[in-house]
Amino acid sequence: MLSLQHVSKTVDEQTLVSDVSFDVEAGQCVGLIGPNGAGKSTLMKLISGMYDVSDGQVLLFGQNVKRWSHKKKAQRVSVLTQDGLAPYPMTVYDTVMMGRYPHLKFFQRESADDLNRVDHVLALTGLTDLKDQMLDTLSGGERQRVAIAKAMVQEPDLLLLDEPTSFLDIGYQTEVLNIVKAWQQRTGLTVLMVLHDLNLAAQYCDRLILINQGEIVKQGSSDDILTTETLEAVYRTTPQIVRHPIKDIPQILL
Structure with missing residues (x-):
């Protein structure tokens, strides 16, 4: 590997x-x-x-x-840096969808399958209720969850x-690592x-x-x-x- x-x-x-x-x-x-x-x-x-x-x-x-x-x-290969996602005025949904772009051809629109994959990952990471919120309104821990969801959609x-x-309290630390561990064990x-x-x-x-x-x-x-x-x-x-x-x-x- x-x-x-x-x-x-x-x-x-x-x-x-x-x-x-x-x-x-x-x-x-x-x-x-x-x-x-x-x-x-x-x-x-x-x-x-x-x-x-x-x-x-x-x-x-x-x-x-x-x-x-x-x-x-x-x-x-997906990479999450220690800086995480910057708090841009961009929705959670659009940010996660960016994870599908490596699999699309130039000028190709997202398919129904891509939309379903994003919805599925949002549910797995507990972000469905936040999908229309802007990144710059989220906490650091929530943005890190979005970063992981984007990576998951990248497959x-x-x-x-x-x-x-880094910079996360113990609740968010275990939440983030539990998501990664479950993803690893599942796939x-x-x-x-x-x-x-x-x-x-x-x-x-x-x-x-x-x-x-x-x-x-x-x-x-x-x-x-x-x-x-x-x-x-x-x-x-x-x-x-x-x-x-x-x-x-x-x-x-x-």
């Missing part, structure tokens, strides 16, 4: 990412974690093709990301999420997401990749990564690791 092979990125003689290699298999949910400035968002931009690699290669579905046209890539095979829960979607909250990463990701100073420190299950020794070395603080009372996964107390 996705393969990074010895990927590096250098800007003005500063190395942002150095010799990073990992694979994401179809149907997995993988979390990129690490401290601020570790290179997580840079990696996401390299994967999406927004940045060109300085060395190595990024393969999407077995083909170098540089060889994908924007339209073909948008038919199979990608791979979803890239860069800090999808076999592959997800790669950057998360700062390590507890959320442990709860929602099948595998974690810990990055620091542009390099992979360790990758594996939450039990492999979220240990006192590893986190103390990377984050320079001493956490207390406890077990989640229901899911029996590591959770962090400071």
Whole structure:
């Protein structure tokens, strides 16, 4: 599905990412974690093709990301940046419908099937009652739901999420991630997401990749990564690791 092979990125003689290699298999949910400035968002931009690699290669579905046209890539990959949707004076419905555009030919109008897909996704994400509201009247959490609905309508095979829960309260955080998890389980979607909250990463990701100073420190299950020794070395603080009372996964107390 996705393969990074010895990927590096250098800007003005500063190395942002150095010799990073990992694979994401179809149907997995993988979390990129690490401290601020570790290179997580840079990696996401390299994967999406927004940045060109300085060395190595990024393969999407077995083909170098540089060889994908924007339209073909948008038919199979959806990207949600940490900035989310800007509060434009545009309706929720029209915003979500934009997710269908990669599947339309030039000057082709939306079909009845496209309209039905949008209505279905609005219902799944609890946005039906908000479909006629303007984005600039919504809260940040509501706009993030709209962003996910737009991505769902796009029907990608791979979803890239860069800090999808930034600036959201705990209610909206779990709401957004529950929508993504249900979508993944329903369709076999592959997800790669950057998360700062390590507890959320442990709860929602099948595998974690810990990055620091542009390099992979360790990758594996939450039990492999979220240990006192590893986190103390990377984050320079001493956490207390406890077990989640229901899911029996590591959770962090400071």
